[in-house]
Amino acid sequence: MSTDALFIGLMSGTSLDGVDGVLARFSPDGTMQVQAHAFNPFPDAFKAELLQLNQSGPDELHRAALAGNGIARHYAQVVQALLAQTGHAPEAVTAIGAHGQTVRHRPLEFDGLPDQPAVGYTLQLNNPSLLAELSGIDVVADFRSRDLAAGGQGAPLVPAFHQGVFGQSQGCVAVLNIGGISNLSVLQPDGHVMGWDCGPGNALMDHWCQTHTGQAFDRNGDWAATGQTSHTLLERLLGESYLSKQPPKSTGRDLFNPAWLQQHLSNLPDLPAQDIQATLTAFTAQACVRDVHAHAPGAQRLIVCGGGAFNGHLMSLLAQGLPGVPVVSSEAHGLPPLQVEAAAFAWLAFKAVRREPASLTSVTGARGARVLGAVYPR
Structure with a gap:
């Protein structure tokens, strides 16, 4: 060409x-x-x-x-x-x-x-x-x-593309795509790239929201923001063995699906639906934050794309988990999240x-x- x-x-x-x-x-x-x-x-x-x-x-x-x-x-x-x-x-x-x-x-x-x-x-x-x-x-x-x-x-297939669009020679950049599943790309200034699926993105949150509100997704995370995180449930979810595996790794709805969630809800006291939504949002955020801390400790910023970039509550949880690391939409780098x-x-x-x-x-x-x-x- x-x-x-x-x-x-x-x-x-x-x-x-x-x-x-x-x-x-x-x-x-x-x-x-x-x-x-x-x-x-x-x-x-x-x-x-x-x-x-x-x-x-x-x-x-x-x-x-x-x-x-x-x-x-x-x-x-x-x-x-x-x-x-x-x-x-x-x-x-x-x-x-x-x-x-x-x-x-x-x-x-x-x-x-x-x-x-x-x-x-x-x-x-x-x-x-x-x-x-x-x-x-x-x-x-x-x-x-x-x-x-x-x-x-x-x-994931997109990290090489992320490197071409978002990579910087001045420092490490992390790119987090939050679709149904979340995946992270770590772009080092020397051109080395890592990338893997962190865990669930919107899939579990959307399922719970659809089931309990009739809405396809939790717009801006407003419903989750009304609930209280259940730390007992959150620890159960974060105990999933996939999350502790070292990259390379990838996952999908084969693992993170409603049956998986129901298994973790079993034998727990009944929780308000909004508390479970809050916990699922915290779960998505913490799974991603943990991976940034583990594999991109020197990241100068976290660039977020995918539908999750429009969830203001989720974005705030990411920022809280990464103090000192700017968490920004990919729009700020010239390419809108969707x-x-x-x-x-x-x-x-x-x-x-x-x-x-x-x-x-x-x-x-x-x-x-x-x-x-x-x-x-x-």
């Missing part, structure tokens, strides 16, 4: 609220400029189906295939919105990076052989061929599998088309850096 090129990035994360998409211009050296952003919310029934597909159930192969078609159609609507905003024809866009909807993530499990390590699997519902057909644009998808095949976690992950998948598509490695062994633990993603021609 010797001239500027346009790419679209699409992301539907573990929060399951819908699809964020960006159209970005890349210069040959990889410099990115976002030109447009669009969002397409998932209907309640579709969100409920995706949630159910996170667990085993009847006829799930059939249902997952149809859900993949549905994801592709939602993606195509976002693509059309981006093209309409910018006036570009499909032919002007080099490729779409489409992550798909993760419903299972079990890396390095199950299938080890005496002479071969386990690979496990990661599953993102999608139909990239249908998206290519509907959009008239090449699609790059299935970004995680190649890293798994090389012995890695397959996640655009960061979609922009990362535009960047991953850019790297895939150029056949350039995009994974980091320091993040996933793979045997080496790999080109990520498979191309589905229009």
Whole structure:
């Protein structure tokens, strides 16, 4: 690529609220400029189906295939919105990076052989061929599998992108993405990058809020702020063994789900619903704060992106846990919180088309850096 090129990035994360998409211009050296952003919310029934597909159930192969078609159609609507905003024809866009909807993530499990390590699997519902057909644009998808095949976690995928956008030569920067699951990138001034999933982000808070208030999420954390943290419950939650594992590591709703929460609520005295919401918010904050203290003690700032950046109560808890470390939205660094992950998948598509490695062994633990993603021609 010797001239500027346009790419679209699409992301539907573990929060399951819908699809964020960006159209970005890349210069040959990889410099990115976002030109447009669009969002397409998932209907309640579709969100409920995706949630159910996170667990085993009847006829799930059939249902997952149809859900993949549905994801592709939602993606195509976002693509059309981006093209309409910018006036570009499909032919002007080099490729779409489409992550798909993760419903299972079990890396390095199950299938080890005496002479071969386990690979496990990661599953993102999608139909990239249908998206290519509907959009008239090449699609790059299935970004995680190649890293798994090389012995890695397959996640998180965004730390290398974070380094390019937020890294600073003057000091260490930590970037915290709070979607359904929270993940942290530690960007050292010498270019070394670490990244891993800290634990739950919004997933448990959203579930509890939806169950007890009928609202999809706790806007600004206002409901949690009315409750009192249960230190007994908080200590139970923080005792989860995943949290004490050393990176590389990744997780998802396979672990942090309503059944996991209910198990920790068992044998406790009844607590007001708002107290449990307050405790879940404190849990998300403390899991992230502990990781910053453990792995980024010299961080000069914590840059927060994802939907959690709009939860003022959660942001205040992060700041309280990190005295002396500015906790700021990614908007302060030129990229609004809901655009960061979609922009990362535009960047991953850019790297895939150029056949350039995009994974980091320091993040996933793979045997080496790999080109990520498979191309589905229009």
